[in-house]
Amino acid sequence: MILLPKDISELEKSALSWLHKRGVELEDIAELVFYLQAKYFKDLTMEDCRFNVERVLKKREVQHAILTGIQLDVLAEQNKLAAPIQDIIYRDENMYGIDEVIALSIVNVYGSIGFTSYGYIDKQKPGILKKLNDHESGSVHTFLDDIVGAIAAAASSRLAHSFAGDIPEVTIKSKETDGEKEE
Amino acid sequence: MILLPKDISELEKSALSWLHKRGVELEDIAELVFYLQAKYFKDLTMEDCRFNVERVLKKREVQHAILTGIQLDVLAEQNKLAAPIQDIIYRDENMYGIDEVIALSIVNVYGSIGFTSYGYIDKQKPGILKKLNDHESGSVHTFLDDIVGAIAAAASSRLAHSFAGDIPEVTIKSKETDGEKEE
Amino acid sequence: MILLPKDISELEKSALSWLHKRGVELEDIAELVFYLQAKYFKDLTMEDCRFNVERVLKKREVQHAILTGIQLDVLAEQNKLAAPIQDIIYRDENMYGIDEVIALSIVNVYGSIGFTSYGYIDKQKPGILKKLNDHESGSVHTFLDDIVGAIAAAASSRLAHSFAGDIPEVTIKSKETDGEKEE
Amino acid sequence: MILLPKDISELEKSALSWLHKRGVELEDIAELVFYLQAKYFKDLTMEDCRFNVERVLKKREVQHAILTGIQLDVLAEQNKLAAPIQDIIYRDENMYGIDEVIALSIVNVYGSIGFTSYGYIDKQKPGILKKLNDHESGSVHTFLDDIVGAIAAAASSRLAHSFAGDIPEVTIKSKETDGEKEE
Numbered sequence: 141m142i143l144l145p146k147d148i149s150e151l152e153k154s155a156l157s158w159l160h161k162r163g164v165e166l167e168d169i170a171e172l173v174f175y176l177q178a179k180y181f182k183d184l185t186m187e188d189c190r191f192n193v194e195r196v197l198k199k200r201e202v203q204h205a206i207l208t209g210i211q212l213d214v215l216a217e218q219n220k221l222a223a224p225i226q227d228i229i230y231r232d233e234n235m236y237g238i239d240e241v242i243a244l245s246i247v248n249v250y251g252s253i254g255f256t257s258y259g260y261i262d263k264q265k266p267g268i269l270k271k272l273n274d275h276e277s278g279s280v281h282t283f284l285d286d287i288v289g290a291i292a293a294a295a296s297s298r299l300a301h302s303f304a305g306d307i308p309e310v311t312i313k314s315k316e317t318d319g320e321k322e323e
Numbered sequence: 324m325i326l327l328p329k330d331i332s333e334l335e336k337s338a339l340s341w342l343h344k345r346g347v348e349l350e351d352i353a354e355l356v357f358y359l360q361a362k363y364f365k366d367l368t369m370e371d372c373r374f375n376v377e378r379v380l381k382k383r384e385v386q387h388a389i390l391t392g393i394q395l396d397v398l399a400e401q402n403k404l405a406a407p408i409q410d411i412i413y414r415d416e417n418m419y420g421i422d423e424v425i426a427l428s429i430v431n432v433y434g435s436i437g438f439t440s441y442g443y444i445d446k447q448k449p450g451i452l453k454k455l456n457d458h459e460s461g462s463v464h465t466f467l468d469d470i471v472g473a474i475a476a477a478a479s480s481r482l483a484h485s486f487a488g489d490i491p492e493v494t495i496k497s498k499e500t501d502g503e504k505e506e
Numbered sequence: 507m508i509l510l511p512k513d514i515s516e517l518e519k520s521a522l523s524w525l526h527k528r529g530v531e532l533e534d535i536a537e538l539v540f541y542l543q544a545k546y547f548k549d550l551t552m553e554d555c556r557f558n559v560e561r562v563l564k565k566r567e568v569q570h571a572i573l574t575g576i577q578l579d580v581l582a583e584q585n586k587l588a589a590p591i592q593d594i595i596y597r598d599e600n601m602y603g604i605d606e607v608i609a610l611s612i613v614n615v616y617g618s619i620g621f622t623s624y625g626y627i628d629k630q631k632p633g634i635l636k637k638l639n640d641h642e643s644g645s646v647h648t649f650l651d652d653i654v655g656a657i658a659a660a661a662s663s664r665l666a667h668s669f670a671g672d673i674p675e676v677t678i679k680s681k682e683t684d685g686e687k688e689e
Numbered sequence: 690m691i692l693l694p695k696d697i698s699e700l701e702k703s704a705l706s707w708l709h710k711r712g713v714e715l716e717d718i719a720e721l722v723f724y725l726q727a728k729y730f731k732d733l734t735m736e737d738c739r740f741n742v743e744r745v746l747k748k749r750e751v752q753h754a755i756l757t758g759i760q761l762d763v764l765a766e767q768n769k770l771a772a773p774i775q776d777i778i779y780r781d782e783n784m785y786g787i788d789e790v791i792a793l794s795i796v797n798v799y800g801s802i803g804f805t806s807y808g809y810i811d812k813q814k815p816g817i818l819k820k821l822n823d824h825e826s827g828s829v830h831t832f833l834d835d836i837v838g839a840i841a842a843a844a845s846s847r848l849a850h851s852f853a854g855d856i857p858e859v860t861i862k863s864k865e866t867d868g869e870k871e872e
Contacts, residue, residue, distance in 0.1 A: 149671075154407050200672055201420055201617040207408040208421045212391070214405075215398070222397075224337050225390040235853050237384060237801035238391045241428040242421060244804060248614040251567040252786035255793060259808015304784050305515075306566055332854075383855055384800040418670050420618030427621060431797040434750040435603035438610060442625015487601050488698075489749055520773055567786060573774040574761070574787045580771075581764070588763075590703050591756040603750060604757045607794040608787060 155203040158210045162284055168268035169193045172292035175266045176257050177299055184299075192295040192302070199249055202291065205242050209283030217280040232275070232282040239283045243290035250297035258293035262286065338386040341393045345467055351451035352376045355475035358449045359440050360482055367482075375478040375485070382432055385474065388425050392466030400463040415458070415465040426469035433480035441476035445469065521569040524576045528650055534634035535559045538658035541632045542623050543665055550665075558661040558668070565615055568657065571608050575649030583646040598641070598648040609652035616663035624659035628652065704752040707759045711833055717817035718742045721841035724815045725806050726848055733848075741844040741851070748798055751840065754791050758832030766829040781824070781831040792835035799846035807842035811835065 148156075159165075173189035181188075196202055215221050216229040228236050247254040262285075265273055272285040301307050331339075342348075356372035364371075379385055398404050399412040411419050430437040445468075448456055455468040484490055514522075525531075539555035547554075562568055581587050582595040594602050613620040628651075631639055638651040667673050697705075708714075722738035730737075745751055764770050765778040777785050796803040811834075814822055821834040850856050 151407060199617075200418060200667065200670075204408075204411070204419055204421050205424075207411075208395070211404055211408050212395075215403075220398075220403070221394055224334060225387075225394050228387070228390075235383060235802060235849065236387055238387050238425060238428070240801035240804050241388075241424060244801065245420070245424040245618060248611075249617065251565075251615065252611060252789040252793065253784060255789050255804070256808040256811040259805040260812040262805040263809040300784065301566065304566075382800075383850065383853075418619060418666065423618040423621050427618065428797075428801060432800065434748075434798065435606040435610065435794055436601060438606050438621070439625040439628040442622040443629040445622040446626040483601065484749065487749075517773060566784060570774075570777070570785055570787050571790075573777075577770055577774050578757070578761075581769075586764075586769070587760055590700060591753075591760050594753070594756075601749060602753055603794070604753050604791060607754075607790060611787070611790040 151200065151203045152198060155206040156197065158206060162210055164268060164284065164288055166190055166193050169288055169292050171267050172261055173295045173299065176261060176292060176296045181303060188299065189295065192298045193291060196291055196294045196298060201249055202246050205246050206287055209239065209242055209287045213280045213283050216282065229282050230280055239286045242283065243286035246287065246290035247293050250294045253300060254293040254297035257296045258290050261292060262289045334383065334386045335381060338389040339380065341389060345393055347451060347467065347471055349373055349376055352471060352475050354450050355444055356478045356482065359444060359475060359479045364486060371482065372478065375481045376474060378481060379474055379477045384432055385429050388429050389470055392422065392425055392470045396463045396466050399465065412465050413463055422466045422469045425466065426473035429470065429473035430476050433477045433484065436483060437476040437480035440479045441473050444475060445472045517566065517569045518564060521572040522563065524572060528576055530634060530654055532556055532559055535654055535658050537633050538627055539661045539665065542627060542658060542662045547669060554665065555661065558664045559657060561664060562657055562660045567615055568612050571612050572653055575605065575608055575653045579646045579649050582648065595648050596646055605649045605652045608649065609656035612653065612656035613659050616660045619666060620659040620663035623662045624656055627658060628655045700749065700752045701747060704755040705746065707756060711759055713817060713833065713837055715739055715742055718837055718841050720816050721810055722844045722848065725810060725841060725845045730852060737848065738844065741847045742840060745840055745843045745847060750798055751795050754795050755836055758788065758791055758836045762829045762832050765831065778831050779829055788832045788835040791832065792839035795836065795839035796842050799843045799850065802849060803842040803846035806845045807839050810841060811838045
């Protein structure tokens with residue numbers, strides 16, 4: 141079961157629910173943010189990280205990217221795509237870059253400073269990213285691993301903006317998310 | 324029937340064949356290039372335009388974008404995607420931007436000078452773009468129309484590079500495409 | 507003289523002030539938004555347009571793009587760049603794409619749905635864009651014209667998000683901008 | 690002294706010459722490519738790496754990015770930019786993302802598969818990247834370090850395309866570069 145905030149669009153609900161179904165919890169993504177940012181912000185808490193992940197997930201562009209990418213993963217898993225794209229996505233072929241293209245559109249929403257974070261965790265594959273990539277389970281996560289990394293990178297950018305004073309809330313505000321809408 | 328060049332990868336063959344099945348001929352895209360570039364290059368021929376379209380289509384990134392986008396269009400047409408993305412893609416919802424994201428990855432391959440051409444024909448919808456957008460036939464072309472516009476924009480950039488001397492061939496070389504590979 | 511809101515960072519103040527010095531008022535950009543969006547939203551007012559432009563200008567990424575681009579324009583105007591980039595920027599050479607690259611980073615902040623608006627007004631050059639492009643005055647606006655078009659495209663995306671309910675304010679809220687910060 | 694190939698445009702000559710003046714040799718960038726790719730391609734030689742770097746540097750978009758970025762670095766070093774952008778670039782402020790934006794336009798030329806390589810070496814800072822980042826010398830390399838990383842990432846993508854058969858040459862062809870032009 142996942143607890144969903146009250147004031148949430150159907151689209152966001154669907155995106156969160158699909159992340160959950162595919163084995164990704166907000167906590168997993170928050171851990172990636174912590175992994176990326178703990179060295180820069182001394183008092184960083186997991187609550188800060190989770191709050192920023194939640195806010196990134198409120199963006200419609202991000203929800204669209206999640207739903208489209210997971211859809212392709214699921215169809216490849218069920219062998220329902222046409223050749224040759226079925227095989228390319230199923231095997232997560234290394235010359236295929238549409239997963240990175242969609243992921244980068246998530247990063248872009250919080251500006252270019254997240255590009256390097258995205259590339260870094262994609263290579264390092266900490267936490268949930270390692271799990272999504274082990275290819276042992278018969279699951280296909282060609283798009284999802286890049287999308288999760290991108291959400292973490294975007295949340296890291298958002299966090300940096302917060303600490304720079306660009307966005308007021310963070311930390312305490314995390315209790316009051318419900319009624320807020322995206323900017 | 325489409326005549327395919329001899330020296331062509333399976334991936335390219337598949338991309339060209341899907342374009343054809345979905346109602347887009349190379350000639351249609353060449354016409355978009357002519358529409359975009361005739362005012363800048365006086366002696367521009369349709370042969371030049373077609374040649375540059377062919378070269379853009381030799382890029383693996385472009386082939387991946389075509390195959391992924393058309394796959395999503397076809398599945399939406401067959402009502403095989405999960406809600407809510409099924410409905411979003413089926414209706415070509417105007418807040419959905421993954422089609423533009425994938426299209427822009429095509430434009431990028433020949434540099435940023437193609438961005439404006441892409442945006443321009445997407446609004447003007449000359450030739451084949453109008454046809455793909457009439458939504459009357461029950462066909463879904465949410466991705467394809469953006470992809471076709473992006474190929475035309477990329478071919479326009481490539482053309483401009485050719486005329487600037489960055490690429491030697493053009494015109495006469497169009498007879499010798501077969502043996503060439505992408506750069 | 508330009509009237510500046512009270513609660514505004516030094517960076518934003520500087521960006522707004524440079525726009526003004528280079529001949530661009532917020533009203534000019536608001537008119538571009540109106541030009542782009544009036545056909546889609548019947549009750550659209552110039553106040554809505556201006557409000558969304560103001561909100562786009564609160565983004566740090568946008569401020570950085572403005573300041574960097576105008577800096578290069580000004581230095582080219584003063585003949586202070588080194589060859590060959592001096593000449594390339596001075597003449598607004600059509601193969602030079604760094605201006606588009608920087609402009610697109612502005613559009614990206616509000617998602618991919620603004621790409622086509624950006625390309626469209628860049629070709630059509632309504633209002634202030636025509637003025638910035640006439641090259642008669644000895645002024646160099648190689649970067650500025652793309653940046654202004656990109657701000658208008660981003661504001662158009664933001665407007666569409668507002669009307670889709672992603673952002674609560676618009677119209678009435680335009681009186682209360684001062685205390686708000688970017689999201 | 691740097692040895693320049695015979696058949697080379699003025700623009701390329703200028704870009705290579707500026708890289709050299711700012712302390713970056715082609716060999717340094719080739720080493721970054723080797724660092725990124727040696728684990729994937731067993732027989733990879735430094736000659737392969739260098740060849741791919743050379744080919745990336747033949748792209749006009751890349752030359753423009755190099756010349757524009759270095760120009761801003763040099764002017765910041767000479768304290769010739771206007772406040773506040775002078776200070777932002779001089780200190781390589783971490784919220785400033787125009788350097789990443791320009792760098793990413795280099796990566797894009799060889800497709801999205803280079804995004805992660807770019808992010809990875811930017812965080813790891815092997816070889817020349819560490820040197821460019823030590824900020825001890827009074828030199829400003831805010832743009833250059835990102836540009837060098839991006840060239841290495843693009844050359845890595847090109848290398849992967851070569852090994853996948855997309856581009857014929859590599860290795861032996863490195864002797865024959867002179868007469869070739871960009872694709």
